[in-house]
Amino acid sequence: MSKNIIYYFSGTGNSLSIAMELAEKLGEAALIPVLSIDSDYMISSEVETVGLVYPIYMNATPQIIQEFISRIKFEKNCYVYAIATHGGIPGKAGCHLHKVLKDENISLKAYFEICMINNTPKGVAPKFLMNLDWEKEIAEDKVIPILQQSIEEIQSIVSFIQSRDTSSIEVLQAKEKGFQYWIMKQLWKVSGHSKPKLQFLLGDGCIGCGICEKVCTTNRIKLSAGKPYWEGEKCHYCYACFNFCPVQVIGVKYYTKKLGRYHHPDVGWEDVAAQKHLQ
Numbered sequence: 321m322s323k324n325i326i327y328y329f330s331g332t333g334n335s336l337s338i339a340m341e342l343a344e345k346l347g348e349a350a351l352i353p354v355l356s357i358d359s360d361y362m363i364s365s366e367v368e369t370v371g372l373v374y375p376i377y378m379n380a381t382p383q384i385i386q387e388f389i390s391r392i393k394f395e396k397n398c399y400v401y402a403i404a405t406h407g408g409i410p411g412k413a414g415c416h417l418h419k420v421l422k423d424e425n426i427s428l429k430a431y432f433e434i435c436m437i438n439n440t441p442k443g444v445a446p447k448f449l450m451n452l453d454w455e456k457e458i459a460e461d462k463v464i465p466i467l468q469q470s471i472e473e474i475q476s477i478v479s480f481i482q483s484r485d486t487s488s489i490e491v492l493q494a495k496e497k498g499f500q501y502w503i504m505k506q507l508w509k510v511s512g513h514s515k516p517k518l519q520f521l522l523g524d525g526c527i528g529c530g531i532c533e534k535v536c537t538t539n540r541i542k543l544s545a546g547k548p549y550w551e552g553e554k555c556h557y558c559y560a561c562f563n564f565c566p567v568q569v570i571g572v573k574y575y576t577k578k579l580g581r582y583h584h585p586d587v588g589w590e591d592v593a594a595q596k597h598l599q
């Protein structure tokens with residue numbers, strides 16, 4: 321049993337790259353995909369640190385991470401920390417995680433954010449919030465320095481974890497006050513109950529490779545006569561299908577341009593797909 325366990329979720333590889341780098345630098349660490357755990361889950365008393373690594377969605381914690389948190393139990397208290405990756409506008413996502421954990425009587429000991437590359441032109445946001453020149457934001461000259469910086473940040477995070485530092489929680493607590501925080505709490509309540517629909521659109525030129533089906537983190541993509549279709553509404557909004565299609569024919573409502581797709585350069589669709597099976 322490893323002393324350090326890192327649970328991760330990643331749609332386009334940013335969080336996975338951080339989790340892998342962290343595991344290497346921490347040592348004696350096991351990387352476990354949240355997607356591979358679908359029932360109640362006990363964390364052994366031999367574990368000393370538990371990390372959650374995931375992307376920020378809509379200034380909050382992804383549903384898949386919230387569900388995981390509701391299923392875990394601890395044999396004994398340990399140092400629980402989180403690293404949230406984001407595209408530059410994290411908002412009060414850390415306060416959201418803090419609240420989600422508190423509601424489950426789990427004490428968060430440290431929280432870190434790492435700015436990476438936004439993996440979507442629109443999230444689940446309405447049309448007026450979309451950036452239609454999104455492809456310019458993910459040009460190589462912008463991507464590489466940001467990703468290099470993200471790796472550098474991990475070293476200092478590792479030092480915090482190794483010294484069991486808790487000072488980042490004071491920073492979170494300072495943000496958990498005032499009218500702005502009250503507004504955020506109301507928004508989280510609404511978004512917690514809402515089920516936004518993400519409508520993907522298949523353009524011309526699909527080569528029937530099946531990558532979208534394999535990479536889909538909820539398995540809602542099926543192939544029929546070599547072409548994908550999106551079954552039902554269960555979606556993690558991970559944008560893996562949109563970003564990993566090798567011929568960029570998957571669009572999303574309001575964004576059907578072929579330009580502008582992103583995944584972490586060191587992470588392939590196979591790594592994202594493997595989250596569903598690895599344990």
Ligand SMILES: Cc1cc2nc3c(=O)[nH]c(=O)nc-3n(C[C@H](O)[C@H](O)[C@H](O)COP(=O)(O)O)c2cc1C
Nearest residue numbers: 330331332333334335375378379407408409438439
């Ligand atoms: C549905 C959705 C919502 C997002 N919301 C935010 C957000 O509120 N703030 C932000 O800075 N980035 C946001 N992002 C960008 C991701 O947090 C960022 O690209 C992250 O590093 C992706 O991680 P991954 O590659 O591990 O999936 C969002 C991405 C998606 C797909």
Ligand code: SF4
Nearest residue numbers: 536555556558559561
């Ligand atoms: S449909 Fe696309 S965005 Fe939704 S879970 Fe599957 S891969 Fe992710």
Ligand code: SF4
Nearest residue numbers: 526527529530532565
């Ligand atoms: S990943 Fe793209 S090309 Fe491959 S089957 Fe899906 S839509 Fe078609």
